[in-house]
Amino acid sequence: xxxxxxxxxxxxxxxxxxxxxxxxxxxxxxxxxxxxxxxxxxxxxxxxxxxxxxxxxxxxxxxxxxxxxxxxxxxxxxxxxxxxxxxxxxxxxxxxxxxxxxxxxxxxxxxxxxxxxxxxxxxxxxxxxxxxxxxxxxxxxxxxxxxxxxxxxxxxxxxxxxxxxxxxxxxxxxxxxxxxxxxxxxxxxxxxxxxxxxxxxxxxxxxxxxxxxxxxxxxxxxxxxxxxxxxxxxxxxxxxxxxxxxxxxxxxxxxxxxxxxxxxxxxxxxxxxxxxxxxxxxxxxxxxxxxxxxxxxxxxxxxxxxxxxxxxxxxxxxxxxxxxxxxxxxxxxxxxxxxxxxxxxxxxxxxxxxxxxxxxxxxxxxxxxxxxxxxxxxxxxxxxxxxxxxxxxxxxxxxxxxxxxxxxxxxxxxxxxxxxxxxxxxxxxxxxxxxxxxxxxxxxxxxxxxxxxxxxxxxxxxxxxxxxxxxxxxxxxxxxxxxxxxxxxxxxxxxxxxxxxxxxxxxxxxxxxxxxxxxxxx
Numbered sequence: 001x002x003x004x005x006x007x008x009x010x011x012x013x014x015x016x017x018x019x020x021x022x023x024x025x026x027x028x029x030x031x032x033x034x035x036x037x038x039x040x041x042x043x044x045x046x047x048x049x050x051x052x053x054x055x056x057x058x059x060x061x062x063x064x065x066x067x068x069x070x071x072x073x074x075x076x077x078x079x080x081x082x083x084x085x086x087x088x089x090x091x092x093x094x095x096x097x098x099x100x101x102x103x104x105x106x107x108x109x110x111x112x113x114x115x116x117x118x119x120x121x122x123x124x125x126x127x128x129x130x131x132x133x134x135x136x137x138x139x140x141x142x143x144x145x146x147x148x149x150x151x152x153x154x155x156x157x158x159x160x161x162x163x164x165x166x167x168x169x170x171x172x173x174x175x176x177x178x179x180x181x182x183x184x185x186x187x188x189x190x191x192x193x194x195x196x197x198x199x200x201x202x203x204x205x206x207x208x209x210x211x212x213x214x215x216x217x218x219x220x221x222x223x224x225x226x227x228x229x230x231x232x233x234x235x236x237x238x239x240x241x242x243x244x245x246x247x248x249x250x251x252x253x254x255x256x257x258x259x260x261x262x263x264x265x266x267x268x269x270x271x272x273x274x275x276x277x278x279x280x281x282x283x284x285x286x287x288x289x290x291x292x293x294x295x296x297x298x299x300x301x302x303x304x305x306x307x308x309x310x311x312x313x314x315x316x317x318x319x320x321x322x323x324x325x326x327x328x329x330x331x332x333x334x335x336x337x338x339x340x341x342x343x344x345x346x347x348x349x350x351x352x353x354x355x356x357x358x359x360x361x362x363x364x365x366x367x368x369x370x371x372x373x374x375x376x377x378x379x380x381x382x383x384x385x386x387x388x389x390x391x392x393x394x395x396x397x398x399x400x401x402x403x404x405x406x407x408x409x410x411x412x413x414x415x416x417x418x419x420x421x422x423x424x425x426x427x428x429x430x431x432x433x434x435x436x437x438x439x440x441x442x443x444x445x446x447x448x449x450x451x452x453x454x455x456x457x458x459x460x461x462x463x464x465x466x467x468x469x470x471x472x473x474x475x476x477x478x479x480x481x482x483x484x485x486x487x488x489x490x491x492x493x494x495x496x497x498x499x500x501x502x503x504x505x506x507x508x509x510x511x512x513x514x515x516x517x518x519x520x521x522x
Contacts (some may be wrong), residue, residue, distance in 0.1 A: 004171055017336040019397045021267050023412070025522040027469050029053065029394065030268060030472045042261060049469065050390070052420030052450060054275075057389050058254055060417060063515050064074055064302050064522070065252050065382075070249035074245055077231025077254060079224060080212065086223050088359035089230050089352065090323065096203040098171065099181055103135035107194035108262050111179050111201045114188050115167050120159045120338040126156050157170065169320025176201040208261045210271075224258035229381065231255075232280045233352045236377075237364055240282075247366055247377055252279040254386065267301070268387045270305055280348075282366070282377040288347045291380045292327050295346055299382055300331060301522040303343075304414045308396045314339060324351030333392045342392055343384035350376040393418060397470065414494055417518045422449040423473040423509055424466045430455050438477040441487070441502060449509055458502045467492055 024030040029050035033043040046054050066074050086092050098111040129152055134141045136423050147153055163186070170178040182202045190382050207226050214218030225231070232251045254277045261272050268274075283291050296315065302311055302419035311334070318328040327347040332339040353376050355362040365374040397414045416422070425441050435455055445451045452471065454462050459476060466474050476488040481502070489508060490497045500508060511517060 017267070017395070020391075020398055022412070023398055023468070024050070024267075024394060027412070040422055042265070042270065044271065051421040052449060053393070053414070053418060053470075054386065055391055055415065056418040056420070057393065058275075058277065058386060060250070060306075060515060060518075061302075061384070061386075061389075062254070064519055065250075065277075065279050068519065069250065071245070072247060072252055072281075073239060073245070074236055074252045074256065075232065075239060076253055077228065077235060079226060079258075081230065081234070083220065083222055084359055085230050085234060085356075086207065086226075089233075090355070090357040091207060091223075091226055092205075094323070095207060095226060095264055096205045097262070098176060098201045099204045100180065100183065100201045102190035102193060102195055103197040103199060104195035105190045107190060107192050109190075110262070111176075111183060112167060113185060115163060115179075115186070117334075118188055119163055119187055121412060122156050122160050123338065126153050129153050129156075143182070157425065163318050165319050170429065172320040174203075176203070204262060206261065208258045208260050221424060226259050227257050227383075228253055228255045228276045228278050229280060229383070233279070233356055234360075234381075236282065237362075240366065246285075247368065248281060248283045250279050250281040252277075254278075266335075268301055268391050269335065269337075269340065273389060276383060276405040277389075278381065278383040281380040281382075283380055285350065285375060285378045286369075288326065288349070288378050288380060292347045293343065295380055295382055296329060298383075298522075299343060299345060303333075305518055305521040305522075306393070306418070308393070308415070312396065313342075316341070322346070324348050335389075335392065336395050341362055342388050343382065346381045346383070348379040348381050350378050352379060353377065409464060411467040414470040414472075415518070416472040416513045419470050419472050419513070420450060421452045421466075421469065421471045422513050423505075424452040424454055424462070424471050425475045426453075426459055427455050427461050428459060428476055428502050430477040432479065433479050433482060434479070437481055438475075441475065441477065443503065445506065445509070448506060450511065463490065472512055474506065 008140060021030075025032075027049060027393070029046040031045045031047050032039040033038050033045050037517075066072050099108055099116070100111045126147070130143060131149065133146050133150070134143070147157075163182070166182060169181065170182065171178075176416070177200075180198060184196070184200060185194060189254050208224040210222050210224060211219035212222050232253060239245065240249070243249075246501075254275060256273060257276050258273055261270055277490065281295065300313065300315075304310060313334075314332050316330045316332050316339075318325075318330070321328055325346050326349050329345050330341040331343040331345070333342040353364045356362075357376070364376065366377050367374045391413060394412075397412045398410075399413060400408050400410055402408050423445060425438045425445075427438040438453060438455070442451055442453050452464070452466075456462070462476055469494075472492050474490040474492070476490070478488065481487050484501050486499050487505070488497050489500050489501055489505065
């Protein structure tokens with residue numbers, strides 16, 4: 001029986017990320033959009049396995065966020081909204097990124113991202129120091145104590161904190177001159193040309209414009225929504241009244257949003273068309289600190305329930321708060337290119353409802369029967385990028401393992417609850433009635449799980465394909481099956497094989513992939 005004993009680390013971050021992108025295409029997860037026409041920058045299509053993984057992530061979020069909470073409901077607001085919506089929300093006047101051009105390469109960059117990437121390089125130095133110390137001290141190594149006391153690490157961290165603090169204050173004050181000065185002081189060069197010949201920093205609005213109407217003369221100027229939250233806010237009163245909702249309560253939705261990202265990069269991490277999973281939680285003014293802490297804890301537990309490693313997550317409090325917020329933090333994930341934002345948790349105060357009340361002329365308040373008064377609720381937001389979550393899951397799962405027989409296997413260790421295909425069923429050979437039995441098993445299992453039939457190549461090669469595809473279970477039908485109605489079931493992660501009755505398959509698979517089993521870990 002094959003066994004693995006060494007995890008083979010990817011050579012470096014760039015190589016690892018290239019393997020992620022290549023694997024996503026080769027195994028039918030993500031394709032470049034319009035590839036036969038040379039593609040469209042920062043736009044991607046989810047392929048046959050990708051669409052299943054994406055759906056499973058969305059369902060896992062929806063189950064935890066909506067179905068498991070008595071006071072949270074869902075909506076599906078339209079992409080097109082009245083243009084005044086975006087005036088009220090502040091997007092028309094203030095939804096922009098600080099951009100800077102390199103005069104030599106003619107390439108445009110987000111100024112804040114250049115600075116953040118500089119800080120990531122310093123973080124890499126911290127990681128290097130930690131790994132060196134861990135190797136030196138062995139089992140006696142205390143990572144937290146080392147980070148808190150080592151002078152070199154403390155110096156690196158102090159430098160990072162100082163840079164990000166200055167960047168945040170400059171952006172908040174819209175002091176773009178100082179943002180450029182910071183880039184120059186840090187001697188940040190163009191990643192493409194190595195040149196430090198920069199233009200001034202300018203703001204660029206990110207919304208896509210379009211028109212609604214039968215003719216150009218009468219058409220109304222619209223925007224593709226840059227976020228899904230406003231569809232919730234404008235429907236606040238409709239949902240509250242029709243659902244007879246009492247504060248505190250939440251409204252959740254998933255859906256597409258569109259941003260004209262000038263510096264779209266890192267595969268599906270930053271795209272021009274993307275999907276969000278958001279929940280706006282309406283609360284009594286004055287309780288926002290309590291709920292902010294509560295949702296920070298709840299959302300982190302959701303992430304950790306997937307078993308992708310506690311060390312891969314961290315909170316990052318905002319130095320620069322949005323004009324509507326009184327508290328904000330990001331849940332960051334360790335992607336192949338470093339820690340980056342995966343989910344945002346924001347205390348939005350009463351800004352949104354008051355803005356829409358002012359611009360629409362319609363009262364958007366909640367009448368509290370217990371206090372016998374009306375007030376504008378405060379809002380606590382949780383917002384996660386579905387595409388970023390997809391990338392986090394996929395990149396974390398992809399690994400290479402060296403086996404005892406000196407061969408390696410590429411395996412995609414997706415959380416079983418999210419895996420596109422839960423089980424693959426193989427006949428040992430394409431004769432003697434084995435394919436017929438295998439297809440009978442498929443017909444039975446497909447009512448409960450997404451399953452796959454494969455009869456091509458040797459069983460070993462079929463195992464490898466399913467390992468690389470992320471399938472948790474492989475089921476092999478052989479000649480013994482005809483005698484005693486048992487099959488061999490193989491587990492992707494351990495490669496353990498055992499003989500079980502066909503009648504047991506459904507329960508075995510369900511125990512590993514059932515949403516309840518995973519969410520109960522929260």
